[in-house]
Amino acid sequence: MKIYRSALLRFADDGTPLYDSDGLLAIAPDAQGQERVVAAGSWQALHAEYAAQANAHILHLPGKLLAPGFVDMHIHYPQTDVLGAPADGLLPWLEHYTFPHEARFHDRSYADGVAEFFLDELLRNGVTTSLTFATSHSASVDAIMAAAQARGMRMLAGKVLQDRHSPDGVRDHTEQGLIDTETLIQRWHGVDRLGYAITPRFAPTSTPEQLRGAGALAAKYPDVWVHSHVSENLDEIRWVRELYPEARSYLDVYQRFGLMRERAVYAHCIWLDDIDRALMRETQTAAAISPTSNLFLSSGYFDYLKADAAGFRYGLASDVGGGMSFSPFRTMQAAYVVGREQHSKQGLSLKPGHLWWQHTAGAAKALGLGGVIGNLQPGCEADMVVINPAYTPLLARKTAQAQTLDELLFAMIVLGDDRLIEQTIISQAK
Structure with a gap:
């Protein structure tokens, strides 16, 4: 002892x-x-x-x-070297920096090198669990899982699904991407402290067929995670409306394909309406709040008051490389500042203990791992x-x-x- x-x-x-x-x-x-x-x-x-x-x-x-140990609810390990790249907004940033860099992760040796550095950086900043985007390449998942397993870390990660509106090198094929996802679930989910996340990049880069297949996998494997983005940027929302005109909202796209449930986590959740927030609560879906990323890309602010009124789960996330730092302290700083800025008329001031909770026990609860990680109460992993x-x-x-x-x-x-x-x-x- x-x-x-x-x-x-x-x-x-x-x-x-x-x-x-x-x-x-x-x-x-x-x-x-x-x-x-x-x-x-x-x-x-x-x-x-x-x-x-x-x-x-x-x-x-x-x-x-x-x-x-801190819990990071949304981070992109392949964007480690994209951190700090200048951009005019989300979509140009993806086009000019993110996609060209992610194309390199078909090479397992390259992915291994980034994964090792990424995990060292997480641990140096006190992050002991993260829900992590890989790329569309199976090798990128194998790299991050193997590196986390060697360190004894709890890691949640998944191969990105994106079969359209993506350049060569990162675009996958609808059926093969789903086959690869199931293979990776069977290879890694539940091994030691590892968990798999079904990971559509976001609705615009997946066809309805791919999202339908992702939903079928989520139903077949109810204890895996679902991880994607929603309602981050107004241009992105307009694009989703054009691609999925039958959906009531951006969030409703995921609901229609069976991708909202406990252990489903959506990054950003900035531009939700009250119906969306009620749906988050009813389905036990969680939001990953990324304040440094939202500031960097001028996306908007997460609405804490409406989230709390609706009663849905959330926690903090760095969103590296859109986010500006691996450090949970930088993330908590930004959450405090944007909370004050957005709700100054209502007098909102996020309490320090609540900010810390959002990056530890609160994030763990949002991930469906309350009482397992993110806390130092009896029974928790140490x-x-x-x-x-x-x-x-x-x-x-x-x-x-x-x-x-x-x-x-x-x-x-x-x-x-x-x-x-x-x-x-x-x-x-x-």
């Missing part, structure tokens, strides 16, 4: 942050050998029961904060980060003055970046 002593952050079932300035976290393998949290709370209350055990190995981390709240002179000065948990978390959100992460710890399987 491993016993950590440090400040400790975790979350109650309702999303309330729980904090111990002198905390104890006990980790031990379960019956299958996977490391899980056994106990979490104050050192004073728990140390006699756990730290005194003969098999306990105590790691004391004075001045540090143990927190759940993915976590060691945070140094004093990694710069300014942050050390600011956090030392914090009188409340909100002040401590907000200082790190506003002033933080990847340097806050002193260590990322992955739950090990024995």
Whole structure:
């Protein structure tokens, strides 16, 4: 048994942050050998029961904060080298940068190299689980899954389906793309900590036949994920209306093809109406909020107030390479700023604990993995980060003055970046 002593952050079932300035976290393998949290709370209350055990190995981390590993609900690993490319908007950005780069992922050795760097970057930034786009090439999925498996990471990923309105090199074939998807599901889904995501790029780049086939696979394999984009950009929405005139809305396209259900995640969800939001709730479909990407591409702002009124699930995402950073702190910063900007008249101010929850336990819940990842409550897999709240002179000065948990978390959100992460710890399987 491993016993950590440090400040400790975790979350109650309702999303309330729980904090111990002198905390104890006990980790031990379960019956299958996977490391899980056994106990979490104050050192004073728990140390006699756990730290005194003969098999306990105590790691004391004075001045540090143990927190759940971050969960990134939407990211494109093949766009690692597209990050920071200038663009006039979403569609030109795809045409000039993204598609030419993704065409290179037919080469397994090239995909392996990017996958290794991508996962190193996730871990350096404290991200322990991500829902990840690959490309239309099966080799790109094999590369990211094999690299994640070697690290013991929980990874959700899938081959992109796009059989039209895409250039040579990234366009797949309708039937073969679906065959490849099923082959990859059978190869990777449920192996160690890996999960497969059926991944239509977005409605304009899939024919109705391909989306129908994707929906059939989603019905055949109900425990896999569905991952795509919706209602990110007004030009994109007009394009969908032209291609699918029978659909009530962009979101309705996916509903018509059986692609909305629990474990379905749609990135952005900016331009939804009230009927769409009700549909998200009713189908238990989740939104991945990507504020740095939305700012970079001038797409618009996610409406937190209407999402909460409708009661559907959501969580935060970097959306690299449209997003501007792998760092969850940069994402939380942007979410706070755009939330204030959009809802200033209503007086909305996203609480620091809620922002942090959106990138950990809230994101896990939205993915259908609540109580498994994204938290440090008993029973959770032991993915976590060691945070140094004093990694710069300014942050050390600011956090030392914090009188409340909100002040401590907000200082790190506003002033933080990847340097806050002193260590990322992955739950090990024995």
